[in-house]
Structures are given as structure tokens and as C-alpha cells.
Amino acid sequence: MGDRAGRPANRWPLALRVWGNPVARGADRAEALLIIGLTLIWLLSVPVIATVASAEWTSVDARVAADQSADVAVVAVLQADAPPLTAGDAHAPSLTSPTAPAIWLGRDGQSAHGMVTVPAGARAGQRVTIWLDPAGAVVDRPMTTQVAAGLVVLAALGGWVGLGVVFAGVWWTARVVLNRHRAQLWEQGWTNLEAGLSPQ
Template sequence: MSILFTRLRHTLLPRRNTVARPSDRIQVALLLLLLLLSLAAAAGAILLGAGIHVVESARSVEQTASRYATTAVLLADGPSPGTVGRSGTAGEPGPARATWVTRNGRRHTGDVDAPAGTVAGNEVPVWLDATGAPAERPLTPLAAAVDATAIAAGGWAAVGFLLWLAYRCAVFVLDRFRLARWK
């Protein structure tokens, strides 16, 4: 294990009296620069993730405050279990005619997403907005945190990949230069 660290130290910090060529020193400088850029990208990704989390958390609070869950009674059967849904997967929920009552006691009729195979007369859970119209489930605080983390990690990974690719291209050019000087 100490041989590995010794080799890494000599690679990153070549001494003046070694057989390191100028191109080797350029390669080391590029590697150190890309490592520093990767650390800067990590800091940027953390800041980006924090900003996205603030925005998503505010959206979650707004959606949670303006939406509520209730049940709707199906007036028509939901999609049959063998039919293909919107994304092409069999057994997905689909629109079905239903009726529901809002918080203030008003009865509404319209289409809601019903699980495949649900028959008329069954109750299905729905989310309603302030007007009593069906809405998507509100964004949860956990989902906001996961979204922010995934975007930040993905951004840092993309930058890291581009930095690695740039380093490999530079090493390829330096190797071609070294090979040309060898001949």
C-alpha cells in the first residue's frame, strides 16, 4: 500500500533531479487543475442543490396548503386490467367518470384517475385543489429533498465526467507528442 502512495506522490510532485519530462510536468499540472475544478464543481453542486431545495420546499408547502385528499365514487368502470395505459404499460391507472364531494359540501362530477380493473361504485382516492377540481398529489418535503440531491449529484457527476474526458484527451495528445519525440 505504501508503494501506491509513494508512486502517487512521485507522480503528482516530480522532483527536479528525476527523469520527469516537461510533458510529464504539464500532465501533472493538468491533473491538479482538474482536481481543483472538480472540487469547485462539488461546491457549486452543493449550492445548486441548496437553491433547488429552497424552491422545491416552498412549492411543497404551497401545494400541501392548497390541496387536500378525498374519495371519489366511480360512475363508470376504470380501465380494464389488460388495456395499455398512457405510457404503454398494461394495468396503469386511467381516466374514469366519477363523483366527489368537496370540503364545502359541493358535489362535482368529472374524470379521475382510477386503478386498472376498478368497477363502477368503488371509491378511489383523489386530490383536489381549492376549487374542488382533481389535482396531482402535492410534492412532499422528502421528494423536494430527493429532487435537489439528485440534480446536484447529477450535475457534479456530469462536470466530473467532462473533466475526466478533457484530461484523457490531453493525455492522449501528450502521449502522441512523447511518441513523436521518441522516434
């Protein structure tokens, strides 16, 4: 019965065992309080981060909507072939997309021309979709609402994980300091014990 009665206590997390352990020291209880406190703060930060992300999404969504309404898509016709991929590019593609000369109708209805980003291997005469800003300049495709929402979610998750990493660093630093304090107490205890056992 004694063993069975003792086993459930061992199932408690280490940070909570110190409260029923008669040999636990103040440093052990301090570490337990730190672990419990940091864990609670980290968990309670979830609704705070969610609220901040929700507020940020309002402005992000407004900017995305503004970009989508300001930029227009037009069809451009390539006037030359895009640079072909080399054998080396196939294994380590460049971070820069190829470009080729093209012509298109501008926002004012007049013919315009310039260099546009095209798929690798595109041929002359091929039609590609490009985006023009209010001034008629070629710009990148506007960000979609789905991509913007995904970035906001990733930023929120990254912030929460980053906070957890900071808290883990705080705990580790405190543990190093407390371990040194425990070692000093341990050495002092042995010194006192040896002094008590030495003949008078």
C-alpha cells in the same frame, strides 16, 4: 536495500512520480499538473454544489408547501369499472394510468363528476382519493417534501458527477494531444540517435 528503498516511490500515483523521475518530460509534468488541478477543482466543487442545492431547496420547499396548502384531498366514488388489464399489459404495463368516471363533493360543497385516475381493476362503487386545486379542478397529488428533497439531492449528485465526466473528457483530450507530442519527441530522439551513430 536499493530495491526496498525504490519500492515506496512506485506506490505514488503516476501523476506524482514525474516530479522525482529524471527522464520525465515536460509533457509528462503538464499532464500531471492537469490531473492534480482537475481533481482538486472537482473535490472543491462539493461544498459549492451543496451550497447551490441548499439555496435551491429553499425555493423548492416553498413551492411544495404552497401546492400542499392550495390543493385539497376529497373522496370520489367510481361510477364504472376501470379498464381491466390484458395479458399484454401485465408484461408491459402502459405508462398511462387507467381512468374511470366518478362523482365527488367539490370545494363548494356541490356534487361534481368527471374522469379520474384509478388503480387498474378498480370497480364501480369503490372510493378513491383525488386532489382538487383552488378552482375545483382535479389535479395530480401534490409532491411530498420527502420526494422533493430526494429530487434536489439527485440533481446535486448528478451535477457533481456530470462535472467529473466533463473533467475526464478534458483530461482525455489533453492526453491525446500530449501523446502525439510525446510520439513526435520520441521519433525525433531516434532520428538524432541514428544520425549520431551513422559513420561520418
